[in-house]
Each structure stands twice: as structure tokens, then as C-alpha cells.
Amino acid sequence: MRNNLITFLFSFIITVTFSQENSTLSGYITDARSGETVIGAKIYIPSVKKGAITNNYGFYSLTVPSGKYLVEFRMGGQETEKKEIDLSQDVRLDFEMGADFQDIEEVTVDAKAKENTESTKVGQIELSIDEIKTLPAFMGEVDIIKTIQLLPGVSSAAEGGQGFYVRGGGPDQNLVLLDEAIVYNAAHLFGFFSVFNADAVKSVNLIKGSMPANFGGRMSSVLEVNMNEGNKKRFGVKGGIGAISSRLTIEGPLKKDKGSFIVSARRTYLDVIMKAAIPDDSPFAGTSYFFYDLNLKMNYEISKKDKIFLSGYYGKDEFSFGNLDDNFQIDMPWGNGIAALRWNHIFSSKLFMNVTATMTDYQFSFISSQDQFRFKLNSGIRDWGGKVDFTYFPNTRHKVKFGLDYIYHIFTPVSVSAENDDTVFDTGEPQRLTSHESAAYILDEFDINENLRINAGLRYSMYQQVGPFTRYIKGDVSTPDTSITYKKGDVIQFYNGLEPRVALRWMLPDKSSIKAGYSYNYQYVHLTSLSAVSLPTDIWYPTTDIAKPQKGWQTSLGYFRNFLQNKLETSVEVYYKGMNNLIEYKEGAIPGDNINDNTDNLLVFGKGWSYGIEFFLKKSSGKFTGWVGYTLSKTEREFADLNDGNPYPAKYDRRHDLSVVGSYKLNKRWIFSGAFIYATGNTLTLPTSWYVQNQDLLFNYGERNSTRMAPYHRLDISATWYSKEYKEKYDKTTGETIKVKKKLKTNVAISVYNVYNRANPYFLYVDNDGDFLQGDFEIKVKQVTLFPIIPSVTWNFEF
Amino acid sequence: MRKIIYLLSIAFILFSCTKEVVIDIPGYKEQIVIDGRIETGQPPFVLISKSKDIYSPTDLNAFLNSFQSGAIVTVSNGTTSVQLTEICTDNLPPGSESFIAELLGVSVADLASVQICGYTSFDPLIAGEIGKTYNLTVNFEGETFTASTQIVQPTPFDAVFWKPDGNLTTHGYSWATLSDPAGQFDAYLWEVKRINLGADGLPKDDGFQKPFGPVFDDQFFDGLTFDFFFDNPSAYDDSISDKFRGLYPLGDTLVIKFSKMDRDVYEFMEKKELQLATAGNPFATPTNIPNNITGDALGVWAGFSPSYDTLICQP
Known part of the structure; x- marks a missing residue:
């Protein structure tokens, strides 16, 4: 075969x-x-x-x-x-x-409008950064992830939830790439903002359907974010001052028309606001939060055939909570560091090569102290990667890509240390898991005839878990625990597999098209989550001898048609996705230490599936632009060790998901935008009954994710005012008044988030209060809502 | 991890708003609840009740009506097997009042105002002994439930002491020095009762109270000798100044009950405490508490071997 x-x-x-x-x-x-x-x-x-x-x-x-x-x-x-x-x-x-x-x-008809019907891209959407910037922004922060969550088939976990969910896949199943380097945690502030600073971003491309063979390592989607390269013609500065953060970007030529650089920085000042709001003598004076990030990119044309690019990202969140009365302090820093060095070489007019070396580092820490007791928890990932990618254009009918991928993973799932005065507690050796992930791929996009185009590819991926490593095998009552120790370089487990990918487009006589796709993917990393909402405490875990690689396949079929001379793009797509070797924590598991145990001993394994139909209507030209996306879908999971082995809805299972996004350019000075979202409520597990044991009220939980929260809906609006681009100047020589282009361009973006102040559920919990014997005992289900109506103003400038 | 969950909960509560909602929670199933315990030198005591729908009434009658009569409850220790007698708070055997009041968490004076029936035996042959395993059998409404627990060797403290906290001179935590036995699984439960008299002339506490996180095992400190502290669980009401919360004032007299238990009981107690700390919290996985009872029942059959220390809060 x-x-x-x-x-x-x-x-x-x-x-x-x-x-x-x-x-x-x-x-x-x-x-x-x-x-x-x-x-x-x-x-x-x-x-x-x-x-x-x-x-x-x-x-x-x-x-x-x-x-x-x-x-x-x-x-x-x-x-x-x-x-x-x-x-x-x-x-x-x-x-x-x-x-x-x-x-x-x-806006004139976009060159890409025809791509809707003509390309073989199934379930692929490119968003213009200018388009994203005109949409309403939460607290004035333009957010790429929030914008892609408005697309059909893509949803957020909850208000402010970290990550995004594509066609029923988990947030770990999205390959998020910043200039080809993997981003493991694309969120700031527990997911309320993405790590992508819109001023530093050049393009955004989301592949949620049939993934081409040059991408791998994830099952659900690819989010490609490319950073700006910097202006090669002149120096420039742009930035913005917003409600909670400010941005500054500086760019310019390294050598005119040969090379350029861009540096973009952003920082929130929530900590300054909190410091002002919390008095120094308050017990919570040590509480603060801020994040910052820095993007850097340089490029240089060495010759007509060679270019190099260096991209870097560093961002960090710092959350502190202090209670002076109790001498209690918690610090929780987390962040990403990413670097990518790329070399483009043109061998000939038909052969293009890109070589990339990447480094990704994600670290999360939790440090608490109270009096003499100190506790520290770390988890993180460091990847070193390399990629060689060739694009060959043998003739007009074919475009061939082939190449190699390699990543060396170093995972630290949980590392704990604790001290009490002079006593150092035995928390075991920090566990580091190392592995090699590699792949070779080839794909060809070719036109069989005028109407039929196929993109066929094959990816072969391999994965080796290597030592040093200690495998702890948990015994039962009659069997003692045992362990196996592997030395550095020992191969503990090897996995490999073929990943076929096919997408085709059939043009119909009426200029509409039918597209179909099939993809099979291996994924060698997992994200373990304890909570109903996604948090930085979610732990990335690699494939091991116990935790098998995730395997997924997806098939989709769509009908695409443009109307009104390509001004209106429409599509209908159906999909079915199957997923194997998914992971969850065992019921009641609490990862806390690493003494004589491995994190994957706390995991259970199962499968999932998702199917749905997506409708998309987009108008990308004219004064009025925008889109309507609607998804009808179902996503379920089945684990032998959870929910008595019965299938249950995934926590982000959404039957209905509707987004209506519109932007109206009144004139050169004003743009008005709005976005409306409606989604079926998320699922969660709540207690179905209560009982009393030794004077304590306890709960018993029913079927997993059997309760559904109220639907989520929200309307955001914004208006952006642009300063005049020209000023009038008196010309002494001619005596006439002439128009001169202003050096400084500014705009003011006014946004209102959640216009009608909908109390959307963030989560539900069961609260109990009072005393049975006093007769005032109550059990109530309570809903927590995060954001009411929030207006914001951001001033942006550029010169 | 628990602290992370706690911290995140606080963070979100600070920035969010909350309202009561009525939402469909499907899947309620009535189950038998067996709440049994046996301690060193004490008779076995078993309460049988039924679980209630989450939206069911929560008044005093609903609570009292959840306790069940008519079960056949037997406890054996390998040599002696005794069927427990059903006793009710309005008709207790003389001399058992304080024992029953302690178990139910009410004062002796309040016993008469609650109508709760439980199962026990004052036969000295079935009283708890260190090192013995106790088997429980409950026959109720045609179903049989069984469980087993052990009273393990206790580990008393090397010392208990009180010291002022930080810059304070009059308030501090209760401290203890523990030498954990090396090379074996040990699990502990800390409970405390203030026995000095309050303003009303009565002992400050009717029964033992549990501080935050009272159950722990020796994974971190197997074989070590170290000092540790616990807070005052009764010092958190609003009438207490922030800086004194969780602390014992100079002059308090405490009885610290430091119990050990077997692994199954620890699993139950640990998950129970976790649930009490995180119930309904979205940052924690929903925790159904495991138990050591065969059959579709909730609860636990728990053996404890307590050691008692008296601590007078003075430097």
C-alpha cells in the first residue's frame, strides 16, 4: 500500500x-x-x-x-x-x-477573492492584518486569536479562555507558528489576550481543514503568523496608548533596499493601576499583574539569490498575590521565548529553498512562601528545531514542496521543591523528558486539467523518546512499586507513521467549485488540563512509552461560490474528524510532586470525534465588508476509565456557533465596525446530589460534562477616527495653497465590548452556606460572569 | 497544585461577578451513604443515610429525614463479630451522650433537639485496637455492602508548642515536632479542640475542628524529623481582626488529636478535603470521592489511631 x-x-x-x-x-x-x-x-x-x-x-x-x-x-x-x-x-x-x-x-475586490473558488485550500482562511485592526478590540487590544475565533469552525473555550478550538480538536492540537517557530502558549493574562502584537504582524493564515504535508505535529489546525520584516525604505515609528497597555514599534532599513529591522514592544500597566488602587497598608498590597512582550526581526539580502531573516519573541506574564497579614506571598511568572533564523536561497527560477533553525522556550513557575515555608513548582518546554523546505515549480501545472523537519524536545512536566526553615523536603528528582521528533514530506499541487486541481502529499513522521529517564511502575496492594532507569541516549520508545494528505478542487461551469480533503496526522505532544477552563497551569506532556501519540484523521467536503463579480464569497463545508490516544487526568488526580511517579501514571487515554457543517459568507470589497459564519457541530469523547466508559460531550462541544462581523468605511476619516457572537453554552460537570459524612456536606458528581451552561452571546462595536493625511500649506513661490502629506498619522479607536451588558457564564459552581442544625442551610448554583460592558479608547500613531 | 487552584479562584473572584442561576443538572441517582468509624479504644459507630438531589430542600427536616433506620449492621475483627444496635439521640444509653455528641458534632445539650439514629455497640470486645482489621457488613433494603479498615500503629508527636507569629507577641500558630517512621506509608489527620473556657463560661469548642488541609501523607518527608504548624480553624470569623485570623491567642489551651489511618481511608479523606476545598471550582477537576465500600454506596468505613497532646499557648 x-x-x-x-x-x-x-x-x-x-x-x-x-x-x-x-x-x-x-x-x-x-x-x-x-x-x-x-x-x-x-x-x-x-x-x-x-x-x-x-x-x-x-x-x-x-x-x-x-x-x-x-x-x-x-x-x-x-x-x-x-x-x-x-x-x-x-x-x-x-x-x-x-x-x-x-x-x-x-476596498477594491481583493486579488484573493477568486482563491475562494479556485484554490485547493480546504478550510483555509487568510486574514488581513488591516482587516483585523478595524474590528472591535477588547480593552483596545487588537487580538489575532480573538478574531480567528469569529470564523466558522473555530471557537474559544470561554470568555477569555486560553487557546482556541478547531472543529472539535483541543487547544493543543493547533500548530501555532510565529515565523515558523512553534508557540506553545499563545496567551497573556490567562488567555484574555494573545501573545501576538498586531503592530508586529504581517499576515495570519489559518488552516483548519486538510493540512498540507509540509505541516505536521498537530491534528487540528495550523495558525501561521508571520511577523513584519521592517521598512527597507525609511525609518518609522508607530505605537498606541490604550486603556491597559501601550505599544511602540520602531522599524527601518539596515541598508536601504537590502535589509531592515523591526522592534516592537508592548506592556500592560494593570500593575500600576492595582498599586494605586490597593493601599500600601492593605493586606493585599503585594498583589499585582502585568505582561510585556517584545518582537524583533531583521532581514538582509546577501545576494540576489540569498536572504536571511532573524526573528525573536520574548514575552512574560507576572502575577503576584500577597497577604501581608499572613506573611503569605505567591508569584506566578510564565512566558515564551522564541527565536527563528531563516535562510532563503533561490537555486534557479524553479527551485526555492528555505532553511530554518528555531528555538522555543515556554516556562511556567509557581512560587509561594508563608513564614518559613517555601514551595516552588516549575513546568516548561524547550525545543530546538531545524527545517529544510524546498519549493519546486517544474511547470505551470505543478508546484512541488518537499523537505525535512526536526525537533529536539526537552519537557519538564512538573518539578517541585519545598523547604520549611532548615528542612528540605524530599520532592524527588526533577523529571525531564527528552525526545527527537522528525519528519520528511513531499507534496505536489497540480492541475490535471482546467477544472481539476489536486494537492497530494505524504508525510512520514518519527518520534523517539530517549533517556535519561526513570519509569515508575505503580504496583497495587499486593505488588510493590518498581522502576526502570534509562541512561542518557537510551531509546525508550520509538513511534513512526505515514500521514497521507489529499485535497482536490473541481471547478464547475458556473464558476463555483467543489473541494474535498482528507488528512491523517500524528501528534507527539499532549496538553493535560485539570480544569474546565484552560489555564497556564495546563501541563504540556510529550509522547512516552505510556502516553501514545495522538492520531487523527479528518475528511471534509465543501461547495464554494462567489457572487457579484467576486465581491461576495460563500462556502458550505461538512467535515468529520476522528481522534485517537487523547489524554485526560484520572478522576480525582492532582499532579503535585514527582516522587517515585511519572505524570503519565495519572493519565487515562481515549478517543474522540467531531462532525459538523460550516456556512461562510464574506464580503471583502466595497464600503461595507465583513462576514457571517455559522457552524452546526457535535464533539464527543470516550474514555474507558472516565464516565463509566460512556461517550460524553467534550467541554467545548457547541451545537451552534454564529458570528456576524461587519465593517463600514464611511469615508477616509471614519470606519465603524461591529461583531456579534452567539454560541451554545459550554458543558461542565456539576454535582447531581449531596450527602453528609462526619458533619461535612459532600457532593456526588453525575455524568461527565452533562450540564450545559446558558448560551453565550455578545455584541461589540467600534468606531475608528483617522486624522487627515494632508495639511494645507501656502506656497510662497506660486502663491497658492497646496496639500502636503502629514508626517504624523494618528487614529483613535473607540470600542465598546459587550454592548448590551450580557452576563455570559464563565463558569458555574455549587455554593453551600449555613448550618443544617440552625435551619439556614442552602445549596445554590451560581454563575460567574467576567466582563460586563467595557468601553475603551486607544490612540494610535505612526510617523 | 491546590494552592494554584486556590490562588486562581481568588483572582477570578476579584475580577468577576456572581449570580444565582437555576439550570438543568441531569443524572441524579439516590444512593446509600455509609458513614462509619472506629478508633482506638472506642466502639464502632455507623450512620446510614441517603443522598439527596442537588435541588432538594435543605432544611433541618430534610437533613434529619436523610438518616435511615432498619439496617442490619455487623462489625467483626477476625475473632469477634458483633451486630450493632440502632440507637437514637432521644433514647441514648446512659454514659454514651458525650461520645455520640462528639461524633455528630453537636453539644450534649443539643442532642435532644435532633432526631438522628445510628448503629453502635458498647461491647468491649469490638472496641478499636491497634493493629487489628475491622470488617463492616451492612444489609439494607435488600442490598449488602461490605468494607474493611485497619487501626494502624500511631505516631505521637515528639513535642507540641506555640510561638508568636512574625512581629506579633500575643498570637501565633500551633506547632508540632514530628518524627516520621522511615520506609513505610504514613498518613495523618490533624484535629484540634480548645478546652479553655470562653466568655460564656463554657469550653470554647464543643468538638474537634479541622484546619485547612488537615490530611497529609509522608511522601515529602518520609523518615524526617521536622517542625510544622497548623492554624486555628475557629479564628476566621469577621469579628476577628485580619492580623489575628487563623492564630491562637496567648493563653488558649488546646487538645490536638493527631490520627493515623490506612491508605484507603487516606484516599477518601484526601479527596474529601480536596472536594471541600474545591467543590464546584472550575479550576479543579470534579472529584467524586473514592471509598472502601463494595456496592453502589457512598461514604467510608474508617479506622483511626489517634494520639492526643495538650498545648497551652504560652512562649
């Missing part, structure tokens, strides 16, 4: 040689204003109906029969530019677009 599949794939890659002589047009597309490369620009030759799209590095390659052509260059939100090119031989053309850019009062 495997051999047949490989032969099948290569039969498409070893392509037909055309009898006619061909020439290739290739190069980079850049933005004339900043010199930055443009992702997703379209190069199109109408006379032969052939086109290409720039990749994540702005590179394109288009092979056509030799001749002279009028070539069109299209970039999102701008007029098409045309150029006549003699393609009697291969031509390298690095093209600057948008030199004559004029801000227009309405």
Missing part, C-alpha cells in the same frame, strides 16, 4: 515534458512603500490564463510557453498593476507594487 502511494505521488511529480519551449518568470514581489515582501500577491497572465501566488517569503515562479505577455500583478486591496514582459527566455523580475498607492474610500 505504502509503495503504491509513493509511486502514485511521484508519478505526478515527474511531470510531462511539454513539446513547446517554456520560459519562467520568477522573483520577489515587494511593497513599494516599505520594501517588504508581499505574501499572497498574484501574478497572472490573462492570455494563457496562468498565474502564480507569492509564497510566505514573497517569491513566485510562473512557467509559460515562451513569448511576450502582458502580466498582471495583484495585491490585496489595491488596483491591479500591469507590465509587458518578453518571456523568450527565463526572466527574474523583482517587482515593487503600490508605488502609486492612494488611499481609497472603499
